[in-house]
Amino acid sequence: MGELIAILSGKGGTGKTSVCAGVATALAQLGEDVLCIDCDIGLRNLDISLGLADSGALSFREVYEGNYDLSQAAVHPGYPKLRFLTAPVSCSPEEINTEAFGHMLRKARSQFTYIFLDAPAGIDAGFRLCASFADRVILVTNSDPASIRDASRTGELLELMGKESVRLVVNRINPKMFDTMDITVDDIMDQAGLPLLGIVPEDEHMVLAATFRKSLLESTKKGAAAACRRIAKRIQGLPIPVSL
Ligand SMILES: Nc1ncnc2c1ncn2[C@@H]1O[C@H](COP(=O)(O)OP(=O)(O)O)[C@@H](O)[C@H]1O
Numbered sequence: 001m002g003e004l005i006a007i008l009s010g011k012g013g014t015g016k017t018s019v020c021a022g023v024a025t026a027l028a029q030l031g032e033d034v035l036c037i038d039c040d041i042g043l044r045n046l047d048i049s050l051g052l053a054d055s056g057a058l059s060f061r062e063v064y065e066g067n068y069d070l071s072q073a074a075v076h077p078g079y080p081k082l083r084f085l086t087a088p089v090s091c092s093p094e095e096i097n098t099e100a101f102g103h104m105l106r107k108a109r110s111q112f113t114y115i116f117l118d119a120p121a122g123i124d125a126g127f128r129l130c131a132s133f134a135d136r137v138i139l140v141t142n143s144d145p146a147s148i149r150d151a152s153r154t155g156e157l158l159e160l161m162g163k164e165s166v167r168l169v170v171n172r173i174n175p176k177m178f179d180t181m182d183i184t185v186d187d188i189m190d191q192a193g194l195p196l197l198g199i200v201p202e203d204e205h206m207v208l209a210a211t212f213r214k215s216l217l218e219s220t221k222k223g224a225a226a227a228c229r230r231i232a233k234r235i236q237g238l239p240i241p242v243s244l
C-alpha cells in the first residue's frame with residue numbers, strides 16, 4: 001500500500017511546493033512510483049516546480065468526479081515513474097468533495113508507492129483536506145522566527161488531529177546568516193518542537209530551474225537538489241546523515 005505524505009507549513013512561501021517537487025522527483029529517480037497532487041486550489045504552482053508548466057495536466061477534481069481515470073494523470077517526460085494531478089482553478093477548497101477525494105486517494109494507494117499532497121499555506125480548509133488524509137506530514141519551515149513559530153503552532157494542531165508522524169524540513173538554510181543570527185538547526189528543532197527530516201540550503205537553482213521550465217533535479221545535482229535526494233532516501237528508510 002502506498003503512503004500519503006502531506007507537505008504543510010503554517011506560514012506561506014517557506015518552500016513547500018519546491019521541496020515537494022524536489023523530493024518527489026528524487027523518489028521517482030530512485031525507482032519509486034510517485035503521484036504528486038497539487039492541493040493549492042486557486043493558487044496552484046506545483047506544475048512550475050516540476051518543470052511541467054502549462055502542460056494541460058488533469059486536475060484531481062476531474063479524476064475524483066469520474067470524468068477521467070487515475071491512469072490518465074500527466075506523466076513527467078523526464079521521470080516516467082512520476083505522475084501529476086494539478087489543482088482545480090475555478091473552485092474553493094470548501095467545495096471539494098472530501099469523500100470522493102478520499103476515495104480517489106485510496107485507489108492511488110494501490111497504484112503508487114508515495115503520494116504527495118502539496119498543501120496551501122495556512123490552516124484552513126486546504127490544510128485540513130491534506131492533513132486529514134496524510135500518513136505522514138512534512139512541515140517545511142525557514143529559519144526566521146515567524147516561520148518557526150507558525151511551524152510550532154501547526155505541529156500542535158496536527159497533534160490535536162492525532163497525526164503522529166510529523167517531521168520538519170528546514171528550507172533555505174544560509175550558513176552565513178545562521179552565524180550572524182547565532183542559531184543552529186538544533187535550535188530550530190527545539191523551538192518548533194518537532195523532529196528533523198532534513199535541511200535544504202538556499203539555492204538559486206530553485207528559481208533558475210523554474211525559469212527554464214525544468215525541475216530542480218534536471219537543472220543541478222548539487223545544493224538543494226542533493227538535499228532533496230537525501231530527504232528522499234530518508235523517506236525510504238535509509239540512514240542518511242543530515243548535512244548540507
Ligand atoms: N531552497 C531555496 N533556495 C532558494 N529559493 C527557494 C528555496 N526554496 C524555495 N525557494 C523560492 O521561494 C519561493 C517560494 O517557494 P514555494 O515552494 O512556492 O513556497 P510555498 O509552496 O511554501 O508557498 C519560490 O520563489 C521558490 O523558488
Ligand SMILES: [Mg+2]
Nearest residue numbers: 016017040119
Ligand atoms: Mg506552494
